Each structure stands twice: as C-alpha cells, then as structure tokens.
Amino acid sequence: MWLLLACSKPAPPIPPGILLVTVDTWRADHFSEEFSPEAWDVAKKGVRFENAYTTIGLTTPAHASLFTGLYPAEHGLRANNHHGYALKPEYLTLAESLQNKGWSTGAFVSAYPAGPEGGLDQGFAIFDGPVQGERPTQTTLEAARKWLSQQEGPWFLWVHAYEPHGPYTPPKAMKSKADGKGEKGDYAGEVRWADRMLGPLYREVLASNGWVVLTSDHGEILDEEPCNWQHERSSGEGVLRIPLAIAGPGIDTDIRTDPVSIIDLFPSIHAIAKIPDPGGHQAQDLLAPVKREVWYAESGLCEPDCSPGCSPKGILGKDLVALSTDGQLQLRPGRGLEGRSELKAQLDAYGK
Numbered sequence: 001m002w003l004l005l006a007c008s009k010p011a012p013p014i015p016p017g018i019l020l021v022t023v024d025t026w027r028a029d030h031f032s033e034e035f036s037p038e039a040w041d042v043a044k045k046g047v048r049f050e051n052a053y054t055t056i057g058l059t060t061p062a063h064a065s066l067f068t069g070l071y072p073a074e075h076g077l078r079a080n081n082h083h084g085y086a087l088k089p090e091y092l093t094l095a096e097s098l099q100n101k102g103w104s105t106g107a108f109v110s111a112y113p114a115g116p117e118g119g120l121d122q123g124f125a126i127f128d129g130p131v132q133g134e135r136p137t138q139t140t141l142e143a144a145r146k147w148l149s150q151q152e153g154p155w156f157l158w159v160h161a162y163e164p165h166g167p168y169t170p171p172k173a174m175k176s177k178a179d180g181k182g183e184k185g186d187y188a189g190e191v192r193w194a195d196r197m198l199g200p201l202y203r204e205v206l207a208s209n210g211w212v213v214l215t216s217d218h219g220e221i222l223d224e225e226p227c228n229w230q231h232e233r234s235s236g237e238g239v240l241r242i243p244l245a246i247a248g249p250g251i252d253t254d255i256r257t258d259p260v261s262i263i264d265l266f267p268s269i270h271a272i273a274k275i276p277d278p279g280g281h282q283a284q285d286l287l288a289p290v291k292r293e294v295w296y297a298e299s300g301l302c303e304p305d306c307s308p309g310c311s312p313k314g315i316l317g318k319d320l321v322a323l324s325t326d327g328q329l330q331l332r333p334g335r336g337l338e339g340r341s342e343l344k345a346q347l348d349a350y351g352k
Helices: 037-045 059-068 094-100 137-149 182-207 262-272 336-350
Strands: 017-023 047-049 104-108 126-128 155-161 211-215 244-247 254-256 295-298 320-324 327-331
Touching: 017 182, 017 262, 037 047, 037 182, 037 211, 037 244, 059 094, 059 262, 094 104, 094 155, 094 262, 104 137, 126 137, 137 155, 137 182, 155 182, 182 211, 211 262, 244 262
Parallel strands: 017 155, 017 211, 047 254, 104 126, 104 155
Antiparallel strands: 047 244, 211 244, 295 320, 320 327
C-alpha cells in the first residue's frame, strides 16, 4: 500500500516594500556588532549615519517628527499621548502620502505611547498594538509577519519594538559580564534581545529586494546624568543621538558622519518609494547631500515620577540643543524651539 504524503507548499515570496523599524530607547552607542549584530549586518549592506539625532526624548512626539518631517514646535506634540498630546489630522504623514499613491500600509507597535491615541495611526490601513501598557516584541512581530505575508503589491510596514525600554528583564542568555551589573547590564541585554527577535524580518525583507530602515525614537540615560533612567527630561547625547541605517536596492554602502535628523526620514522614504516629496517641512533627503546650518532638538516634559532635581519648570523649562557641523551648543535652561532664532544667532557667532 502506498502512502501519499501531502507536501506543504513554500510560502510565496513577498513583493518589494519598505520596512521601517523603530527600536524604542535604543542608544547610538549600542548600535554595534557587539550589542545589535543583526542590525549591524543590515547597516553593513547599506548606509549608516553615525551622527543621527532625534528631535526629543519622548516616544509620541519623536515618532510624529519622523512621520511628518517637522520639529515638535511645528507639529505641536511636546509630550506623550497619555498626557493628552496627539498629532492633528491636518498634518500629512508619511503613511498617508504612501497610501495616497496606492501602497499598502501597516503598523504594528509594542507600547501605548506609540499607539493611535497620539495620532500616529494616520495613513495606516491597519494599526495593531496594545490598548494600554506594552506587549512583547515577539507578539508584535508575529502579527506584522502575518500581515506582510498577505501583501501582493508595494507595502510600507512600521514595526515598533519596546525592548529595551525599562523596566529591563532580558533573557539571561542575552546578558554579558562585560556589560556591567544592574540596570546598565540589563539594558544591554534587552538591546541584544530586541535585535535577535528582529533579525529574521530584516533578512526576509532584504531577500525580497525590499528596503530596511532602522532607527530609534530616542536613547536612554545610563549613568551619565543625575536623572538616571529618565530619558524624558534629558537633552544629553545619550538620549538625543540615535541609530540610523538604510539598506536595500540602490542604496550605496557608506558610513556618513555628517549630522542628520530623524525628520530627514520623511523625504528620504519618499525618495526610496519614488514618490514626490510633498514639501512643507524642514527635512532633507538623506540619499542626497544634506546641507543645512542647524539641527534642532529639545528635552521632553518629565513624567510624574522623575528623579528629584530633574523636573523642568513648565514647558519653557525645556532645554533646546542646536547642532552644527562643527560642534554642539546647548542652553540650560532652554527656551524650547520658541527661542531658536536667539539660539541661532549665538550658534552663528559660536561657529566663527
């Protein structure tokens, strides 16, 4: 008697598209072969930006800057969504622009501050995430890969990983004695764990002739400042400097050292998708020579449990940082972007 064995057909390859991954609270100095080998392998296949900066150390407004190409003073978000801040519908988002041109759009996020209550769902046909708190990145990835397997035309997929945001509970296998003890070591372990989970998705997208864009909303304070583990208030390098890399067809292998901003992903992804840049923003295409005088960033409003001595005195207590090609000038206490014309004059004098 013959036994007929049913062979499962391999899943059809996904069509080319653009994968945007934002790893929450990922420091630029933890974007390396040691801490994030999967992401580092992506960067080696494309262009890596060594001096990329976010606009603010908070999840909701930083993502709003990425999706609109605008600074917080322009899009209006100065704190996270659970403080009542949300992107207004009149602002055109990256997802809306792609969707208007026939691209399928999907967002799969791992924490409430990246959720639709902050207006970040604008332009996404499907937006999947927790209704409160956070969820494991693995859960987010399972939903994202299921959606991706169903695509038949050009697609734009945003995946948000909440590890390595605190509290830190990495698997023991992801920790190394070289990382140090306590929260500093646990943070490094969570960076490795997030990277390990995301690796298969990176490889699948690149194998499909698609593009991978890797970045973070902001970094974290380790032990450099009194506000330990309170990135919300900081305007320091550990919070404002973020990982950034792009790989895929037509992306030359390169390492860029010129300062760039998270807002620059708005026109850059338009360029990758071969969709006209709608304009109306302060961003520049990263795939072309970037030339501007000043890059701005600011500190965020503190959470209620912020460390003693780290709470700003209202919104005008926010620090403003201006970055130039020849250095950094920081004012404390800052004036928010409302004071940027005054700061620009000082920066111009500083650069002479």
